[in-house]
Amino acid sequence: MNKTANLPPKPVWKCGKCGGELKHGTVKITYLGNDLRVEELKCLNCGLVLITEELALGKMFEVEQSLEDK
Amino acid sequence: MVTHRANIYKEVGAAMDQVELRRLESKCSQENPPACTAGCPIHVDVRKLMLAIQNQDWKSAASILQQKQPFPGIISRICDHPCEDVCKRKDVGATVAISNLERFCLENHAPKIATVGAVPPKSQTVAVVGSGLRGLTTAYDLARKGYIVTLFEKSDRLGGNLWKHPEQQLPAQVIANELSVLNRPNVTIESNTVITRQDLSQLKERFDALYIGFAAQSEDALELLGENSTVDPISCTTPIAGVFAGGQLGNNSPINAVADGRRGAVSIDRYLQGASLTASRDREGAFESKLFVNVNKIPSLPAVPMSHESGGYTGEEAVREAGRCLNCQCLECVKACKYLESYGGYPKKYLREIYNNESIVMGTRHANKMINSCTQCGLCAEVCPNDLDMGQVCLASRESMVRRGKMPPSAHDFALRDMAFSNSEQFALTRHQPGFNSSKYVFFPGCQLSGSSPEHVEKVYAYLTEQLAGGVGLMLRCCGAPAHWGGNQGQFQTSFEEMVAEWESLGKPQLIVACSTCHSMFREKLPGVVSLWELIKDMDLPIQGAGANYGKVAVQDPCTTRYEQGIHEAVRHILLRLGCEIEELPYSKELTKCCGFGGLTAFANPGLAQQIVENRIKESTADYVAYCAMCRDRFAAHGKRTLHLLDLIFADDLQNAATRPDSGFSQRHEHRARLKRTLLHKFWQTPQERERGYRTIKIICNEEISKLMEERLILIEDVQQVIEHAEGTGSKFINPDNGNYLAYFRPARVTYWVEYQPQEDGFVVLNAYSHRMEIVEEVKP
Numbered sequence: 083m084n085k086t087a088n089l090p091p092k093p094v095w096k097c098g099k100c101g102g103e104l105k106h107g108t109v110k111i112t113y114l115g116n117d118l119r120v121e122e123l124k125c126l127n128c129g130l131v132l133i134t135e136e137l138a139l140g141k142m143f144e145v146e147q148s149l150e151d152k
Numbered sequence: 153m154v155t156h157r158a159n160i161y162k163e164v165g166a167a168m169d170q171v172e173l174r175r176l177e178s179k180c181s182q183e184n185p186p187a188c189t190a191g192c193p194i195h196v197d198v199r200k201l202m203l204a205i206q207n208q209d210w211k212s213a214a215s216i217l218q219q220k221q222p223f224p225g226i227i228s229r230i231c232d233h234p235c236e237d238v239c240k241r242k243d244v245g246a247t248v249a250i251s252n253l254e255r256f257c258l259e260n261h262a263p264k265i266a267t268v269g270a271v272p273p274k275s276q277t278v279a280v281v282g283s284g285l286r287g288l289t290t291a292y293d294l295a296r297k298g299y300i301v302t303l304f305e306k307s308d309r310l311g312g313n314l315w316k317h318p319e320q321q322l323p324a325q326v327i328a329n330e331l332s333v334l335n336r337p338n339v340t341i342e343s344n345t346v347i348t349r350q351d352l353s354q355l356k357e358r359f360d361a362l363y364i365g366f367a368a369q370s371e372d373a374l375e376l377l378g379e380n381s382t383v384d385p386i387s388c389t390t391p392i393a394g395v396f397a398g399g400q401l402g403n404n405s406p407i408n409a410v411a412d413g414r415r416g417a418v419s420i421d422r423y424l425q426g427a428s429l430t431a432s433r434d435r436e437g438a439f440e441s442k443l444f445v446n447v448n449k450i451p452s453l454p455a456v457p458m459s460h461e462s463g464g465y466t467g468e469e470a471v472r473e474a475g476r477c478l479n480c481q482c483l484e485c486v487k488a489c490k491y492l493e494s495y496g497g498y499p500k501k502y503l504r505e506i507y508n509n510e511s512i513v514m515g516t517r518h519a520n521k522m523i524n525s526c527t528q529c530g531l532c533a534e535v536c537p538n539d540l541d542m543g544q545v546c547l548a549s550r551e552s553m554v555r556r557g558k559m560p561p562s563a564h565d566f567a568l569r570d571m572a573f574s575n576s577e578q579f580a581l582t583r584h585q586p587g588f589n590s591s592k593y594v595f596f597p598g599c600q601l602s603g604s605s606p607e608h609v610e611k612v613y614a615y616l617t618e619q620l621a622g623g624v625g626l627m628l629r630c631c632g633a634p635a636h637w638g639g640n641q642g643q644f645q646t647s648f649e650e651m652v653a654e655w656e657s658l659g660k661p662q663l664i665v666a667c668s669t670c671h672s673m674f675r676e677k678l679p680g681v682v683s684l685w686e687l688i689k690d691m692d693l694p695i696q697g698a699g700a701n702y703g704k705v706a707v708q709d710p711c712t713t714r715y716e717q718g719i720h721e722a723v724r725h726i727l728l729r730l731g732c733e734i735e736e737l738p739y740s741k742e743l744t745k746c747c748g749f750g751g752l753t754a755f756a757n758p759g760l761a762q763q764i765v766e767n768r769i770k771e772s773t774a775d776y777v778a779y780c781a782m783c784r785d786r787f788a789a790h791g792k793r794t795l796h797l798l799d800l801i802f803a804d805d806l807q808n809a810a811t812r813p814d815s816g817f818s819q820r821h822e823h824r825a826r827l828k829r830t831l832l833h834k835f836w837q838t839p840q841e842r843e844r845g846y847r848t849i850k851i852i853c854n855e856e857i858s859k860l861m862e863e864r865l866i867l868i869e870d871v872q873q874v875i876e877h878a879e880g881t882g883s884k885f886i887n888p889d890n891g892n893y894l895a896y897f898r899p900a901r902v903t904y905w906v907e908y909q910p911q912e913d914g915f916v917v918l919n920a921y922s923h924r925m926e927i928v929e930e931v932k933p
């Protein structure tokens with residue numbers, strides 16, 4: 083997952099749990115026993131992670147598919 | 153034709169091995185040469201040549217000829233063209249004038265005489281006696297391989313019998329030119345040298361090998377070889393080691409003389425290299441090709457006449473005549489199957505890719521998606537001259553992938569969960585007919601009909617209980633086809649055993665199935681299973697009036713009925729009784745085509761599944777009638793007016809029925825669950841149960857969002873769970889500009905995201921998407 087390209091200028095979403103701003107931070111994700119660390123939006127207070135539609139259906143989907151074929 | 157689909161690579165646990173690969177590969181004839189090439193004793197690539205002529209690509213034409221013909225200018229003028237006798241055009245017009253076209257190429261676009269290629273010279277020496285076509289070809293072939301060749305000719309010029317052809321057919325100048333290829337450093341020509349039987353032993357001393365360039369048993373050969381003149385026709389060996397001779401009788405076929413000389417050269421080369429003289433020689437000389445070519449639908453075309461018989465073809469005539477070439481291929485299955493077509497090859501190639509896919513230990517398995525895209529419909533086996541069933545191959549490969557834990561989870565997960573739903577509390581049900589404590593029959597409507605038209609299931613059940621005596625039980629559940637198609641034998645077996653236990657609990661009544669897929673899952677395993685159509689074909693039909701005289705309908709036979717003649721006939725019999733006029737689709741009955749749902753193609757490769765439907769609905773402009781709920785819904789989803797056979801019997805409004813949209817995945821779940829509740833209530837007087845838990849959350853989506861969710865395989869119940877979780881825990885994001893919420897939940901192996909807005913007593917869905925990767929993150933309380 084690309085770490086820097088196309089970062090939106092300012093996230094539109096706020097944490098609904100604590101009202102905090104979302105920042106890019108390291109997020110651990112896993113699929114079929116493969117762990118990956120990526121920079122994603124998350125609430126730095128409570129840790130809630132946001133995966134955007136673009137990411138889920140784009141890059142993330144590609145990685146899922148290629149891990150499935152390994 | 154195949155009537156029984158045997159299991160390919162049976163042994164449980166085994167992946168396709170080399171032996172199996174070879175066995176399957178040998179069934180696909182596509183890579184065999186066309187009849188002309190096989191029938192040509194030196195195997196000129198006629199198919200390619202004809203294309204080159206059509207494209208007026210004279211350079212390629214010449215090089216195609218030079219590749220196989222030792223002296224193209226000579227052969228093109230005198231060949232006795234046995235290729236033409238076997239040309240497939242013969243049955244649809246007249247054989248292609250291959251020889252005359254070759255002559256045209258050489259007369260009008262002669263290539264430069266081939267110059268000496270850079271072959272590493274060899275030290276071994278060969279003597280060739282006689283310079284007719286046999287000797288010339290042997291000398292030429294061996295010289296090209298780098299041997300040191302000496303050619304003995306009793307007269308003062310090379311060519312032997314070649315000089316007997318009239319000047320007009322084969323000008324002296326052409327002979328001289330063409331034979332100038334032998335002017336090379338490793339060839340010595342000894343003309344005016346008569347070799348007698350006495351000279352042979354001396355030549356044997358001087359040379360490493362000898363070739364006697366005369367036809368077997370000819371006068372010249374007998375004179376030279378005496379009692380040693382028996383020649384093996386395959387290896388051209390004589391009883392004397394190192395001495396080879398023409399193995400074919402007679403001098404009446406120039407092209408066979410060339411082939412004979414070539415065979416001699418192959419033998420001498422093998423002899424001098426110490427290789428076997430007999431191994432794999434079955435494809436030398438003319439042979440019969442195994443390439444299957446279907447000329448049934450090819451319009452007949454007469455030969456292009458020559459305007460000047462003696463002068464040969466004009467350019468324009470040659471191009472037209474070459475254009476009659478059928479470009480012979482098999483590809484029967486590829487022409488019939490969108491899936492096979494879409495991967496750009498043919499089974500022999502695919503088999504290798506599937507084999508490689510299975511053999512990979514580390515690295516990417518590129519053929520996974522291909523293997524999961526076949527609908528397992530069996531049409532390929534039906535049209536293949538050798539019954540190669542790629543559906544069975546793909547199924548076996550899927551089974552092996554599942555066993556080895558290599559099946560991509562995204563391919564079939566959704567369908568398997570759908571199956572689990574149908575076999576859960578939510579839908580599954582087994583009952584005797586109300587008022588009975590035994591069953592003579594049991595109706596098994598299947599999950600797809602129940603999901604698509606629950607009202608038909610209700611009506612059919614009521615109808616059967618009225619018509620049949622002895623008790624008609626009811627079983628609601630899935631037949632297990634998704635697990636079977638997905639290669640998940642374990643899951644299929646579990647589901648099947650559960651089903652059988654339920655069936656036994658009813659006392660093993662005769663199974664009546666409404667879905668041909670269920671039928672195909674049970675027919676070999678459960679005795680007496682009967683399709684609804686065969687059962688009711690002669691019973692009183694409760695025609696609603698609307699059904700009568702509907703007009704013309706084209707019948708879609710589900711691919712799972714391919715060899716079920718009884719069902720095909722019953723369905724047509726019912727249609728006629730209903731007053732319909734039947735149109736047979738070009739692909740019907742044992743040639744029928746899948747709607748794209750079979751084999752779970754619609755999940756593993758939705759784009760291809762769509763092409764499959766589009767292709768199928770184009771076959772006729774008539775309204776279609778299907779007797780599988782999936783076929784019906786998929787055609788309808790693509791805008792084709794399609795009725796279910798049950799519509800014609802039970803629906804009140806056929807116009808509506810023909811255009812009723814596809815039910816969609818969420819609705820199918822809801823239909824099934826509701827059907828169970830309704831039937832329990834109506835037939836067994838069970839108090840209607842209310843929905844509980846998250847299923848009571850009211851979800852509002854417009855058409856666009858519903859469609860998006862459908863495409864993304866997201867169900868209403870998934871959305872309900874996300875919202876229940878978000879609202880219950882407060883774990884959600886908010887957009888301060890518009891107040892929308894965004895939240896996720898992972899009920900099983902998929903994470904669902906929903907953007908939503910609360911509205912009165914429910915929630916409006918604004919977007920939904922999913923991913924399979926799991927977020928591993930601690931959310932601090």
Ligand code: SF4
Pocket residue numbers: 179180181182444482483484485486498499500535536537538539540
């Ligand atoms: S039908 Fe298909 S599999 Fe059979 S021989 Fe022809 S190309 Fe090969």
Ligand code: SF4
Pocket residue numbers: 188191192193194195196198227231232233234235236250251254407
């Ligand atoms: S004309 Fe002769 S050389 Fe040409 S393809 Fe036919 S048999 Fe072969």
Ligand code: SF4
Pocket residue numbers: 488489490491492526527528529530531532533541542543544
């Ligand atoms: S989709 Fe049907 S015809 Fe095509 S390869 Fe698969 S089983 Fe054969």
Ligand SMILES: [Zn+2]
Pocket residue numbers: 097098099100101102125126127128129130
């Ligand atoms: Zn927070």
